[in-house]
Amino acid sequence: MSTVTQTPCVGRPRAFDTEDALAKALEVFWRKGFEGTSLTDLTQAMGINKPSLYAAFGNKEQLFIKAIELYEQRPCAFFYPSLEQETAYQVVEAMLLGAASSLVDESHPQGCLIVQGALTCSEAGQAIKQTLINRRRDGEIALCERLQRAKDEGDLPAHADPLLLARYIGTMLQGMAVQATNGICPKELRSVAELVLTHFRDAFSKN
Amino acid sequence: MSTVTQTPCVGRPRAFDTEDALAKALEVFWRKGFEGTSLTDLTQAMGINKPSLYAAFGNKEQLFIKAIELYEQRPCAFFYPSLEQETAYQVVEAMLLGAASSLVDESHPQGCLIVQGALTCSEAGQAIKQTLINRRRDGEIALCERLQRAKDEGDLPAHADPLLLARYIGTMLQGMAVQATNGICPKELRSVAELVLTHFRDAFSKN
DNA sequence: TTAAATTTGTACCGATTGGTATATAAAATT
DNA sequence: AATTTTATATACCAATCGGTACAAATTTAA
Structure with missing residues (x-):
């Protein structure tokens, strides 16, 4: 289709x-x-x-x-493919590093269309605004379900809260999208992503 | 004036x-x-x-x-007053919890004007867009300087990177602003802020 | 070769955009 | 009371907005 x-x-x-x-x-x-x-x-x-x-x-x-x-669906889209990584850590790693790379890729505009396409608008644009809100939510829900699966599989510790973690990663990704529109340099954005990954590994990884 | x-x-x-x-x-x-x-x-x-x-x-x-x-300058503005807290942790705590409270305060619109006022726009709005980018940057610079002072005072450990930390907190705050426009419930937003605080305390607090 | 179907370019539509000219109204100063 | 100064309300400006009517052009099917 x-x-x-x-x-x-x-x-x-x-x-x-x-x-x-x-x-x-x-x-x-x-x-x-x-x-x-x-x-x-x-x-x-x-x-x-x-x-x-x-x-x-x-x-x-x-x-x-x-x-x-x-x-x-474009080749550099990183979000949904990341869900297919084997472990929860690898999923989050693919998302954060994928975002850090893609959001500032100079072969296309900076930032994320889903975040900046219609964050605010006039009455005429409310339907589009809501559509983008739903897309952001769908992404977090999909990540939450993936993390829940990881917990069920013993890949995440029992104290991990998949919904909270998905919200946290989603918040970071959305913040990174804003940073990209700010013109942050790729190295700095990657450093931020790596800091989050270190946190995630220390707090939730079983390796 | x-x-x-x-x-x-x-x-x-x-x-x-x-x-x-x-x-x-x-x-x-x-x-x-x-x-x-x-x-x-x-x-x-x-x-x-x-x-x-x-x-x-x-x-x-x-x-x-x-x-x-x-x-x-409005009463519920939380960012710059937070810088006057005594310790680095208290500064970050005031910012994250202040954001978690203010961004979803129902006595005014949701989210952050500095983030969502002109994240993207037509050519006619580029000056305003840049003005808002500069405001976001100024906030992160001010936080970076505050964290550097904390490091100088021994309030942050020697391995702490003030610029990276300021970028990380700034990214979280901007992401939280997007979450607020998404319509996230106040409790969930606060939980995300608290997760970041736990990370910060574990990794950088000397107490 | 004609008819049917579809795309093209131009020219236009009413509504709205940010911004202003102008005349009147309301105050302080002389 | 007359003058000066400022704010008000109305009515208007050119430019642009998203969207379309229409006729010419180009194709396949009959």
Whole structure:
């Protein structure tokens, strides 16, 4: 199932690649946020006109939704793949170091689209704001469940609180996203991640 | 030195209180961010007309600057007063518990204006975005200097890295601000703060 | 070769954006 | 009482917002 409309076999063919155009839109939303991005910004970056944008993606809001879906599937996305690590420590390590690397990767905008895409907005953007809140929550819930599994498997000690730990790691990741927009240098961000990892290992690792 | 223009003794007197109006503006900016707030939002909340707003505060950008100055001076501001605690641990404790309390205080909008006021924006808002980045940085620098003093006084162990610790606490505070906009419940946010404090005490406290 | 289907570019829509000109109202000063 | 000074309310400004109508262009199917 593709995230974009598929081209039919009749009628004039599209002059642009929808995946490429969506990637360009993602890049703009990432830098400017949902409401900070205008349709002019989008059509210029995507190299298409407004009617083409609306025909291919619906409207600005639906385009943004498709952009965040692409965002979570892009090669450097680190969150959900981290859950598949073998141990709780390795999961957290993959997340924190992945964040420390990806959030300041200069091949794309700094920070996290899910955090900075619509942290605050006007009434018109409340639906998008809530969508991003839900995405952040979903991530923490998934981490919580992974840590609960680790506890069940004896991979985390009995005194560990999976929900609290997931909130803690989630808070750190969101804070690191803000640091990335601040322009923190990659080395410093990685040092912060490593400090958290040391804490986690000392307090919860069984090795 | 007041943050607002003082009323002269000649001419028609102002029909509104500038401090009250500024407090109303702060409340709106806090909820909607700089660019998510329109002049109509502001004038309605402040109970004044646009010419009065411009005469008293300059323009939208200058009004926002005055709002963040008021924000940092309001009674529940916790950051800078925390620096005056006696020990490094008490400083960090005051910050984290103050944040856990203030960020979700229901007597005002959730989260932190300095974080969510303009995390992303259009070209028109870049100056405000940078202003907020600088404010965040200033806070971390001040904390770093306080922790360095603590180290000099023997209040922090020799292996402690003030800059890294300040970045770590700053990252947590910024993450907690995002959690607050997520709608996290006060108890959970406090638990996260306490987990960080436990870590800090275990790793760096000399008591 | 014609008809049907689809995309393209242009030009436009009403609504809203931040900001201001202007005339009137209300005060202190002379 | 007349003048000066400032604040008020209304009405307006050009520019931009997200979104669309429409006709020309380009393709496949009949």
